[in-house]
Amino acid sequence: MPQIFPKKANILPHISLIGALFGGVFTIFFVWYYFSPEYTDVGYEPEQPVPYSHRLHAGQLGIDCQYCHNWVEVADHSNVPPTQTCMNCHTQIRTESLKLLPVRESWATDAPIPWVKVHNLPDYANFTHTMHVNNGVGCETCHGRIDEMEVVRQVEPLSMGWCLECHRQPELYLRPNDQVTTMGYVQPADFVERNMERIRIEHIEPPTYCSGCHY
Ligand code: HEC
Ligand code: HEC
Ligand code: HEC
Ligand code: HEC
Ligand code: HEC
Numbered sequence: 001m002p003q004i005f006p007k008k009a010n011i012l013p014h015i016s017l018i019g020a021l022f023g024g025v026f027t028i029f030f031v032w033y034y035f036s037p038e039y040t041d042v043g044y045e046p047e048q049p050v051p052y053s054h055r056l057h058a059g060q061l062g063i064d065c066q067y068c069h070n071w072v073e074v075a076d077h078s079n080v081p082p083t084q085t086c087m088n089c090h091t092q093i094r095t096e097s098l099k100l101l102p103v104r105e106s107w108a109t110d111a112p113i114p115w116v117k118v119h120n121l122p123d124y125a126n127f128t129h130t131m132h133v134n135n136g137v138g139c140e141t142c143h144g145r146i147d148e149m150e151v152v153r154q155v156e157p158l159s160m161g162w163c164l165e166c167h168r169q170p171e172l173y174l175r176p177n178d179q180v181t182t183m184g185y186v187q188p189a190d191f192v193e194r195n196m197e198r199i200r201i202e203h204i205e206p207p208t209y210c211s212g213c214h215y
Contacts, residue, residue, distance in 0.1 A: 047153070055148055135204055145154070171195040174198065
């Protein structure tokens with residue numbers, strides 16, 4: 001009778017043992033790598049096709065965030081403003097500027113400016129701005145002092161743990177809705193009490209169960 005399991009099969013348990021050891025090492029590496037700041041992209045600051053400055057427009061000129069980021073949430077539609085928004089001013093201001101050449105080209109050809117996305121969540125994590133902005137989470141809380149940035153960079157990890165930190169204790173982060181675009185918001189001394197009260201009245205309950213963010 002031919003041998004079904006060749007002699008070699010005896011080494012299989014050893015291989016699984018070694019595999020398990022390596023697996024363990026791999027898991028540690030995996031966790032370390034994924035949760036380290038490098039992987040979370042904190043500090044990511046890609047070069048943009050136009051030297052557009054938030055420090056100038058949102059900071060010095062004081063243009064409100066929502067003038068350009070108006071949260072019309074259409075699928076596949078970016079929240080970065082169309083060239084038209086820039087041209088509301090730049091048909092009159094700095095019309096000869098070389099820095100604005102790609103903007104005028106985009107305007108003339110109808111081809112959108114290829115802005116590079118700074119913040120990126122994987123597709124399997126569900127996120128909408130509207131629910132946050134309408135429930136008192138400020139832009140500043142997630143994006144930092146944009147009004148002081150010449151070039152936008154990511155300042156928070158946007159990791160699952162980071163999302164959950166707030167979802168478990170939103171009272172430590174909320175501000176009145178009319179302050180969501182304020183940069184440098186100063187919390188009143190009793191802000192936790194005020195937020196607890198608001199959370200109770202408005203039934204603010206950010207999801208902490210898996211399907212709240214992963215469908
Ligand atoms: C005059 C228009 C304008 C105003 C006002 C403005 N932005 Fe922007 N914003 C842009 C443009 C254009 C981009 C894309 C280029 C870039 O990243 O700099 C952008 C990019 C961003 C990004 C990065 C998006 C990404 O790619 O992930 C964030 C975050 C942001 N803006 C937040 C804000 C906040 C907060 C304010 C108010 C303090 C604000 N913006 C005011 C035009 C504007
Ligand atoms: C509400 C008016 C307004 C809007 C809207 C606006 N800008 Fe500006 N922008 C200005 C002003 C004012 C200056 C400063 C001009 C100066 O320094 O004399 C400026 C300066 C600039 C400069 C520097 C030009 C240079 O030669 O130094 C760039 C680049 C620029 N804007 C890009 C943009 C882009 C891109 C958008 C659209 C996302 C935009 N701006 C929207 C008012 C505006
Ligand atoms: C709760 C955290 C949070 C708040 C509050 C928040 N953002 Fe964001 N923002 C994010 C995350 C996360 C992304 C990346 C989303 C993705 O990749 O799907 C993002 C992406 C963006 C983008 C890029 C969108 C695109 O389509 O390219 C812009 C612009 C932006 N945010 C501006 C703002 C402004 C302005 C405010 C305040 C009115 C704001 N955000 C408030 C977390 C936040
Ligand atoms: C600083 C606080 C804060 C941070 C950070 C934050 N959230 Fe939220 N989130 C909230 C609040 C407040 C609500 C509103 C809950 C309500 O109205 O019941 C909310 C609601 C949601 C909802 C429910 C939306 C709906 O349609 O019901 C989802 C999904 C969500 N957040 C995902 C995320 C993800 C993903 C991240 C991280 C990338 C994140 N949030 C980061 C505070 C936060
Ligand atoms: C508040 C929103 C939120 C909730 C609730 C949530 N997640 Fe996540 N999860 C995220 C985000 C955002 C990411 C992407 C993180 C990143 O890109 O670094 C993620 C990533 C993951 C990943 C991929 C990890 C990786 O390193 O690639 C897994 C697996 C996961 N979540 C499982 C779960 C499970 C299981 C639960 C329930 C116990 C859960 N999540 C609850 C927001 C959430």
